Amino acid sequence: MTHSTADILTLSDEILLNIFNELDNMDVLYSLIGVNRILDRVARDTSFTQSLDFLKILDNTNNLKINFILDRFCLDIIPRIKHY
Template identity: 55%
Template sequence: MNSTVNILDLCDEMLLTILNKLDNVDVLYSLIGVNQKFDRLARSIDFTQSLDLTTISSYGDDHSKIKSMFNRFCFSILPQIQHNIQCLTLDPWSMASILSIENYPKLHKLTLINLKVEMANSIFCINSSFVSIFQHQISNLVIMINGTSGYRYRWCLYSSMFAQI
């Protein structure tokens, strides 16, 4: 009697229960391209509607590994799931590449973390492509700005940013 079970023999519901315990980015990165069953499960709305891409840059100090993961995600994985993405969390390291690579027709929530004041100022200026692309699409925008600027300067910056949106 053979008592071994192949993971592919598990039903979809059981696999989804297991995969839901993992980070969405990890599921997508690890399973897309493995086989048809894992592709289908990983591309389900459970794993593709909300992505925190800041987790890619938190994989330690191996910059070549991080860059390789990021490139695969940008050029191979995102084009396959862009139509499902509703929420994105990005940091300065990933923001420009991620937002310029694909069209996200369902994106309505965008979280930008660890922005420097100067970067935030350039992103939300009058002629910014970011503002023109997402002005009528994003209904929930969260911005976390790093910096030691004075209160008055930050208030002017925030007022200017939100006036553009």
């Protein structure tokens, strides 16, 4: 049996966006912004970032974690998103 490997970074932006659109956009942004240039660019696409639901963060999360997550969104992630 032969093993094949695939690198997610070799996928086109359109395929990555299709994959990301199947996931929660807040989770994708929090997990991928700042990882590398390709994932950062695709995760910041306006079709993906037009609506962000910050209320989801409040569900099942303690106050310390909420503050950390909101700080990262406000100070790092949101400033990187550019809407034209």
